[in-house]
Structure formats: C-alpha cells, structure tokens
Amino acid sequence: MNPIDELLTRGVTQAIDRSHIERRLREGARLRIKLGIDPTGPLLHLGRAVPLLKLRAFQDLGHLPVIVIGDFTGRIGDASDKDAERRMLGRDEVEANMAGYLGQIGRILDMERVEIAYNSDWLGPMTFEEVAHLANLFSVAEMLDRENFFKRYKEGKRISLREFLYPLMQGYDSVAVRADVELGGNDQLFNLLAGRSIQRAHAQEPQDIMTFGMLEGSDGRKMSTTYGNIIAIADPPDEQFGKVMRLKDELILAYFELTTRAPRQRIEDLRQSLRGGLNPMEAKLLLAEEIVGLYHCPEDARAARERFLQVFRQRELPDEIPEVILPEGPITLQALLAEAGLAPSRSEAGRLIRGGGVRLNGQVVTDVSLGITVGPTPLLLQVGRRRVARIVSRPARR
RNA sequence: GGGGGGGUUCCCGAGUGGUCAAAGGGGGCAGACUGUAAAUCUGUUGGCUGACGCCUUCGAAGGUUCGAAUCCUUCCCCCCCCA
Incomplete structure (x- = not known):
C-alpha cells in the first residue's frame, strides 16, 4: 500500500474532504497539519498518541506538524468526549500539566521539524466583541445537534454556555495557525467542523479534517486522564x-x-x-x-x-525487590503492611490479610495480628503478585 | 420573578426516624482458574483497634429527638415548567 493511501485510511474514521486532501497530497503541497492538545493532565497517553502517530506519518511525507498547546482552552475545558461537564482548571494547574509535554511528544515526532504554538497568545487578548462575532456564526440549534449536548439536554443535565464557546476557540485556533488539515478523535468532529466554518468566515480556505477511532482503556471506557485508565507514553x-x-x-x-x-x-x-x-x-x-x-x-x-x-x-520474584527500612522492634503483620507502604491503611491491610492476599517469606499468612519482629534479618513481604518489599531494620548492604 | 424536582460513600444510583458505614451496578483491590495483569467465578471496597467497640461520612451550618442520610430552620448549588 502506498504511503498516501495508508495515511488516509489507517485508523481513520472520517476524512473531510477526502478527495480534496488526497489531491493536495498528490500535488506535493507542503501542508500545515494541526493538532491541538489541551493540558488536562501531566501525562500524554496512548489515546493522544493516535493523532500524534498520524502527525508523524504526515511529517515523514514532508508536511509540517503544527502543535497547538491549549494553555487557554485547557483552562476552559472541552466537554466533547464526556457526558458531563469538565471542570475549569487554574493557570498554575495547566502550566504544571504541560511542563513535560514537549519531551513526551518528542518520543513520537521529530521535534526539529515541528511548529509549536500556544493558544493563549491569541485567545487571551480577544475582546468580547470578537467573541460575539464568532458566536454569531453558530445557532443554538446547531449546537444542540451535537449528540452529546443533546443527550445531556434531554437528560436534564447542566450544559454551561461556556461549553458552547469551546468549539469557537478551537475553531479560531485553526485560523490563527492557518491550518490546512486538522487531526482529532471522533469526539472532536464538531470542533473540527467548527474550525472550517470559522476559517471560511475569516476568508481562509477551510481546513480538511481527519478523525480517528477512540482508544478503549482497560476498563472498557474511552482512555482518558479523567477516568484514570490511561497507559502513558512516559510510563516506565x-x-x-x-x-x-x-x-x-x-x-x-x-x-x-x-x-x-x-x-x-x-x-x-x-x-x-x-x-x-x-x-x-x-x-x-x-x-x-x-x-x-x-x-x-x-x-x-x-x-x-x-x-x-x-x-x-513463572510466578517468580523479580530480580530487584525494593527495600524498606523500618525501625527495629515488634510489630503486627497488619501494621507492618501499612508501614511498609504495601497497603494504604491498616484497615485495608487487614482486609488483604484476611482475604489471603498476603505472603510473608513466601507463605500465605491470614493472621492479622501475627506478631513480627523487624530486625537485621530481611523479611520478604508480598501483596498479590505486584507488590513486593524486603523489610529490614537497617540497610542490608554495607 | 413564580411553581415543581433534586444534591448520598471513587462514579452511577437505592434509601425518607433506629435493624445504615448505608441496597444494587460500575470501577478498584485480592483469591480461584489460566501458557495474559484477558475472559469467567468468588471475596472485598471510610478510618482506628488483636478483639468488644469507637470515630468520621449522606451539599453547608444550626435545631428537634434517647436516637437523623432520613424531621425542622437558614444558606449554597443543580434541573424542569411558567413569566
């Protein structure tokens, strides 16, 4: 399969306008490919990597990735992938979140050939009048056509006006960076289309858009920082x-x-x-x-x-077992588990012990109050298969 | 502005004076099974205590009561209808 066909089909749900974008690709135009990333959490995850990989594919064909870091939009909060409102973030939170982004993006893209923009640069100074002009491009009915808004409206859930404003901002980003193509998940379709309308209103040729399937996390829901079910790009x-x-x-x-x-x-x-x-x-x-x-x-x-x-x-122990140093002396198993950080609380430790999930030196122990002496002889403590620690009263290495 | 309905434990959602740390589902954690940390089944899911039990929790603050998530008062927030 030739690279252009693969580019246009792999993982792609919709390409609008498919024939237009294909023509430009074949003509050898050097396109500006926009991807917006809102700093909603400090870690980029595999769901985010989907459009990033596509961006990489564009890059490999000589096009220019334009990453728009949503330091402004991130604070406003896009609700398009949610069935509930997204809370607004503070400036500090957003800045902390995006601190590591470029490094993470760099694991996928060649950062030598990327343009980075921050949307607070143009959205921040915008006047109310300009916002009103943007807002005038859309009707309430259009907004409610959007399925997740309509769903929430029907269910009597709150939709704030600010959520209606979000697509305007993302759409204006496309004007600001003069995007030829914008990438996004299926849930972004509405916002991406808004970009086309807004560009048209600003006498720009409307961007083409490509959307991708949503990535499911291990719990069956969409992979999302909010759900805590992410596989992060930067996970060890x-x-x-x-x-x-x-x-x-x-x-x-x-x-x-x-x-x-x-x-x-x-x-x-x-x-x-x-x-x-x-x-x-x-x-x-x-x-x-x-x-x-x-x-x-x-x-x-x-x-x-x-x-x-x-x-x-093989159910063997890992080669490297973290060592936990505790004060010498007697302690109950339950307390030991909590002290060693293998359980979040003593109550939880008790539950784990009673449930048969705890092993001491390889033996399952179910006696919560078992007395144990922390001393120079290391104790091997395990909770399930994943949590292991070696308990000593002082460093075993000398 | 008027009328009506709501805010429950991580999430959704039952519960309308004691038997409620609070049904059920989801998610999490552990166990069984397994050539997976899959699927399936089981247990568990606020904190402290060896245990009896104690403490904190049902939007917030007060109050009634032997006793409140459940009743009353005020306040905050959300939804719907009418204007």
Whole structure:
C-alpha cells in the first residue's frame, strides 16, 4: 500500500474532504497539519498518541506538524468526549500539566521539524466583541445537534454556555495557525467542523479534517486522564508493558493499528494467526513489546517482556525487590503492611490479610495480628503478585 | 420573578426516624482458574483497634429527638415548567 493511501485510511474514521486532501497530497503541497492538545493532565497517553502517530506519518511525507498547546482552552475545558461537564482548571494547574509535554511528544515526532504554538497568545487578548462575532456564526440549534449536548439536554443535565464557546476557540485556533488539515478523535468532529466554518468566515480556505477511532482503556471506557485508565507514553517500561497485558484480548488488533507503527501487513498476518488459533496472550506480548519499543526502545521492551514472564507466568520474584527500612522492634503483620507502604491503611491491610492476599517469606499468612519482629534479618513481604518489599531494620548492604 | 424536582460513600444510583458505614451496578483491590495483569467465578471496597467497640461520612451550618442520610430552620448549588 502506498504511503498516501495508508495515511488516509489507517485508523481513520472520517476524512473531510477526502478527495480534496488526497489531491493536495498528490500535488506535493507542503501542508500545515494541526493538532491541538489541551493540558488536562501531566501525562500524554496512548489515546493522544493516535493523532500524534498520524502527525508523524504526515511529517515523514514532508508536511509540517503544527502543535497547538491549549494553555487557554485547557483552562476552559472541552466537554466533547464526556457526558458531563469538565471542570475549569487554574493557570498554575495547566502550566504544571504541560511542563513535560514537549519531551513526551518528542518520543513520537521529530521535534526539529515541528511548529509549536500556544493558544493563549491569541485567545487571551480577544475582546468580547470578537467573541460575539464568532458566536454569531453558530445557532443554538446547531449546537444542540451535537449528540452529546443533546443527550445531556434531554437528560436534564447542566450544559454551561461556556461549553458552547469551546468549539469557537478551537475553531479560531485553526485560523490563527492557518491550518490546512486538522487531526482529532471522533469526539472532536464538531470542533473540527467548527474550525472550517470559522476559517471560511475569516476568508481562509477551510481546513480538511481527519478523525480517528477512540482508544478503549482497560476498563472498557474511552482512555482518558479523567477516568484514570490511561497507559502513558512516559510510563516506565515495566508498567507500560503490564498495562498493555491487562487490556482485553479483543483490543489487541485495534491497538496495533492505532498505537503502533507496525506495518499493516504484519497486523494482517497477526489477525490471520489469531483466527487460526494463536493464543491471544502471545499476540498481546508482541503488542506490549511493540508499544514499549516505540515509546522507549527495543532493548527496554525485551527486558520488560522478560521480567513480565518471570513474575507473572513463572510466578517468580523479580530480580530487584525494593527495600524498606523500618525501625527495629515488634510489630503486627497488619501494621507492618501499612508501614511498609504495601497497603494504604491498616484497615485495608487487614482486609488483604484476611482475604489471603498476603505472603510473608513466601507463605500465605491470614493472621492479622501475627506478631513480627523487624530486625537485621530481611523479611520478604508480598501483596498479590505486584507488590513486593524486603523489610529490614537497617540497610542490608554495607 | 413564580411553581415543581433534586444534591448520598471513587462514579452511577437505592434509601425518607433506629435493624445504615448505608441496597444494587460500575470501577478498584485480592483469591480461584489460566501458557495474559484477558475472559469467567468468588471475596472485598471510610478510618482506628488483636478483639468488644469507637470515630468520621449522606451539599453547608444550626435545631428537634434517647436516637437523623432520613424531621425542622437558614444558606449554597443543580434541573424542569411558567413569566
């Protein structure tokens, strides 16, 4: 498949106007491809990586990614992917969130050939009059046509006027950066289309838009910082690997398509293998390795895979066990668990012990009040398979 | 401005004087099973205590009562209808 066709179809739900964009690509135009990112959390996740990877594909064909950091819009809050209002953020919060963005984006894009813009530069100084002119371009009925607004309206949930304003801001961003194409998730369709109207009203040629499928997180909901179900680009290799392994089996191929740069043919082959009875776990291991390899490096990915297999398939202990130093003396198992940070509270520790989830030196212990002496001999304490610590009264290494 | 309906534990959502730390679902955590941290099933899900039990929680603040998430007062917030 030639690069332009792949560009226009891989992971793509809609391309408007498909024939227009295709023509410009074939003509060899150098296009400005816009992607807006609102700093709603400090970590970019694989859901965000979907359009970033597409941006990378554009970049590889010689086009210019224009990243609009929504330091203004992020504070206002876009509700388009939610069935409830999104709260407004403070300036400090937004600034803290976006501090690490460029580094994370740099794991995907070649930052030498990227334009970065901050939308507070033009949205901040805008006057009420200008806002009124923008607002005049849309009717209330149009706004309510948008399905998630209509749904909330019907259900009697609150929709604030400020949420109506959001698409105007995002749309104006396109004018400000003179976007030729804008990328976004399916949930962004309305905002992306608003950009076209607003550009038209500013005597610019309307941008083409491309939308992508939403990425499901491990809990079945859309991957979103708000839901806390994200796999972050910057997650350490082991964590990233583990989180991928926790995904539902049915998501494997979609993840390959949307969050990796694996060639399509390879994905097709894998689809066939799975149909032919390949254990989904094997496919998922490949996926996890692919993802960690992409956002870290292949060596990290291989090592993460080894450690995963060691801990979860062989049920062996990891090679490196964190050491916790506690004051010498007697303590109950319940208290020890909490003190060592393996349980968030003593009550929770008690529950874990009674539930049979706690092992001391490899043995399951269910006696909550078991007396233990913290001393120079290390104690191996485990909660489930993931939480492990070696307890000593002073550093074991000398 | 007038009338009506609401604000419950991480989320959704029951509960209308004691049997409520509060049904049910979701999510989380743990267990079983498993060539996955998948699926499925089970348990658990405010804090403190070895335990009896105690403390904090049902928008906020007061009050009634032996006793309140449940009744009263004031306040804050949300939704709908009418104007």
